[in-house]
Amino acid sequence: MSPQDFDFIAQLLKQRSGLTIGPDKAYLLESRLNPVARKHGFNGLTDLIQGLRLRGDQTLTRDVVEAMTTNESFFFRDTKPFDQFKRLVLPHLLEKRAAKRSFRIWSAACSSGQEAYSLSMILKEFEAKLAGWRVEMIATDLSTEILDKAKEGVYSQFEVQRGLPVQLLVKHFAQEGDRWRIAPDIKRMVTFRTFNLLDDPAPLGQFDVVFLRNVLIYFDQPTKTKVLERVSRQMAPDGFLYLGGAETVLGISDKFQVFPGERGIYGLSAAAQPRMAATA
């Protein structure tokens, strides 16, 4: 691939998804975009890029962006964030939202839905305490293709063995040959929507908990700062933000602060919301 072609694709990805790729990732372009080239009838990557330059074809552009975004996800990923959700976040919400009896969760960059469904399984455990409550969970991703998979809620044997305790597999899934379908009551708790994190999340409304895990790592620093700033505006003053294990707000955004002793969870800082002091 010529440097010009690489730069063209890198720029396209940056604009459309925020994904930053360096020349060391040229091999990824080859392996992921060759199938897209074949699908659209191009004779290899060079022709595909030529097609992108000339045609401005939205379907082709979308397929290229979706093929390059990483869609790895698994149930109860890293375990600890979900323990924290049970031990710290849910009790807080049960107490602080007792008057209005509702809260909202956003699983951002949800990929094939495992994070959102893991949270649903935890909420199901709290069913008795949450009786009469309105709990809304929105799960979003840039890729319509991966959201179709998430909505279907059917996973391979390999996928249900990554992170999902066997007791929960037996409880919440039905076996269909060598695939496993999530139970309708768990599925109903999640609403999946297409959303690009580069866009303004204001139409999604305000959230009490935001899971934004393992996605900022793909963005450059100004994009990280911008995304975090926008997310901060959508959070309840005492809301919780989850980032991935390799991610932080330190040096990137002053809108959030670490919860003491709780790695990976952040609350709004005084810089983000003066109103936080009133509810802390």
Added chain:
Amino acid sequence: MKRFLIVDDSKVVRMVARRILEGLNFETAEAENGELALEACRSQMPDAVLLDWNMPVKSGIEFLRELRGWPNGAEPKIVFCTTENDLAHIQEAIGAGADEYIMKPFDSEILESKLTQIGLL
């Protein structure tokens, strides 16, 4: 160092499992059927057992039922690792006292994930 007993009639599976587990800092021992596994547990109770289902002499589920009946038989964590991949077998294993269940084929990532869930890692 925690001790893992690998019970499988396939030498190849035992070798693959041993390599993964030793890479995760477990001490390992091996048995090729349920009867030999019980003998191994009698002489030294392991911290965990990776257990195949179908084996000659004594099956994995027979081993598990007998072990859990011992006074100290509740101690080790039991992780089934088998080609019996249907819901009925999984439910039977849980009912008999298995802590986790791995459906073959498996890889190091799945094994590591299961061991983390049951607190061995």
